[in-house]
Amino acid sequence: MTDRTAKLQSVSLAGKDIHLSFGRNAVLRGVDIEVPAGSTVALIGPSGSGKSTLLRILNRLHEPDRGDILLDGQSVLKDDPNRLRQRIGMVFQHFNLFPHRSVLDNVMLAPRRLKRLSADAARQLALAQLDRVGMKHKADSRPAALSGGQQQRVAIARALAMGPQVMLFDEATSALDPELVKGILALIADLGADGMTMLVVTHEMGFAKSTSDTVVFMDHGQVVETGPPDQIFEAAETERLQRFLSQVL
């Protein structure tokens, strides 16, 4: 696997001074976040702190009220959001597989439609991605016939099939049975080792500590502290982060 870095043209992702309100409720209040090319950033914080919303701003599922999004150093707010999303893969807490399609169809759909691949080429691509996450043997099953861990593997394969430059994970293990969490985290860690730029919203502090390059702590729609895992977990500066860590650790 010496050609990993050659295969992945790692790019950086950043959000600058992001603001978003739903009505009178300010969800994000001037967030700055940076994910350097090829690095893994863990995003932690209490529920309702705006972590998931921030992810959806970065691939423009929500449009920010103010601020800018930079992919590979370029602002992408003027681009076609559909093209942007092809470059940024996303994995959800509840997998969100398409239940009316087989596992293979789930993975094939976007490459087929958006990259205009032939049915055969799309199938080869999808099978390769399923193989990568260890799900090739379930290609013909319906999502409902899979366990949660298996569904999340398929969802990861589905996102990877578009060949994204950045991956966003939104509490990818929160809906899983405890014994399945480890496998998914290992898969995410493998992706990071391959040089994928990743922003991972997680409640798994062990994962954040062991796998991420940087940890970002958010609360009340703002970034409170940023730093390498050692610093965040061993030498928290702010009282808010200390309180949060005392509750989750």
Next chain:
Amino acid sequence: MNVFAGKLFALVATMLLICSLASLTLAAPIAADTNQCRPSGKDGAIALPRQLATANRPREDKYTTADVEPLSSVDIGALGLHTPKTLTVGTLSQAPPTSCLSSNGHYTGYDNELLRAITAKLGLQVAFVGTDFSGLLAQVASRRFDVGSASIMATEARRRTVGFTNGYDFGYLSLVVPSGSQIGGFDDLAAGQRIGVVQGTVEEAYVVDTLHLQPVKFPDFTTVYTSVKTHQIDAWVAPAMEATNAMRPGDTAEIAGYTFGLGNYVAYAVAKDNQPLLAALNSGLDAVIADGTWAQLYTDWVPRTPPPGWKPGSKSALTPHLPDFAAIAERHRRAVDEVPPPKSVLAQLRDSFFDWSLYKQAIPVLLKTGLPNTLILTVSSSVIGLAIGMVLAVAGISRARWLRWPARVYTDIFRGLPEVVIILLIGLGMGPLVGGLTNNNPYPLGIAALGLTAAAYVGEIFRSGIQSVESGQLEASRALGLSYRASMGLVVIPQGIRRVLPALVNQFIALLKGSALVYFLGLIAGQRELFQVGRDFNAQTGSLSPLVAAGIFYLILTIPLTHLVNFVDNRLRHGRAGAEPEDPLDRIASTTSQEMT
């Protein structure tokens, strides 16, 4: 799987039952003579009831023309006909012997045969369309029909709406009561009794204006007579000829009295301002009186002694020679003096519902005419309903107010109105506007009305299905880079449709049954759907068996449909990989076509 096997068994059992019914039908002997839509001939002669021989006939006659133009001066190009050289006639399928549909699907009866003879004299073609009496005069006035032919009494009130030819028949009323009733004649009628009439007829006017009573209104003669026999009403004020014709030996009803109604004579109705057509029909009428055709048809179909001083046609028309009907009736009465004993309840039930010979008569017509028409109506209105319904659903969940709002209004209106109101409003109201496009065929309008109504329901079904799909599905699809439209079309809507498949099939079943309502619009014989075919046989024979046969056809269509949807639903739920079409759009198409079968 057990459940499914059980259902299969039920289905097979239903089919077997139906097949055995059919085979019984084939084994049954040829029909006893129950067809009421055929000439009775001289032997059916009726003397003028004694009560009427001395009664005062209403008012002097100021409308009958003194004479007519000679036939040779009629210009058939100037008659203002709807279709050039063809007389389009609105008539009834259920009023034997004056107008009815024969068992081989031709409009006939005394009125219509006479009109055929008249149009032959004039050199015109004639096309008959069946309709409802209550709507007939309005349709003549609006020139949807050139002529109304339905034993129409030419009354003052009706002359405000339409014009009338000279008389070709007279009418008097009879009072039909259940056997053993206390009512002995018109004088015994009083408030509080349920007195049946057919809506819009001269009998209704008579009960309201002359007797000052409130009648119970019925759509046709068959229904009102059945209600008398079953004691659901106390009396039926009936046109005498139709009543006599409907009554069979052994029926639990009798005639309690006779009276003259309103108006002097029965005539054809024509649009009020169409003087050339009126004059031409009058000329034709005098001509068929002169050559004896009138007397022949009168004797064949409605043989009864005319009241004193009445004759058909203009004042200068020849006085026709008629046999002495009173004498014939007297001879005939003596010959068949033995009245058969009343039938037992069981025999009555059997005749009403399980007259095999009638099944045998009705089933081929139901198959050849009724079934195809019902399917055409249902399938084409379903296509309209699905297409517009999908547009309504997508507009209804749109973020744009200018799309959401019209969809909402449309749905509220079409879902809030009874189907029959929509059919009448669109069928009769739009008729004159789009008459050129549809060639005055109400069939497309009926389909449009059914389809537009179905669209409102289908739209709501689709909308609820689409909205029930979790928001994460749209989000996941969009996160892959698929556009909103692609995400809706490939991910959200297919799932939404699947969820509402059972509700959609219910809607199609409702549509299948609702297709019976197009009969309100007036259909030619070949356009009749299952219900109308059954209804016409029912009217010809007075037996409910043909309606039961039509009902069985509906069940044959609807029961497998419900089982099919359960099967399809199951299959979609549990998925049969490999058995599904490759392209998701194909898949939408294939689900819809399954719904339509």
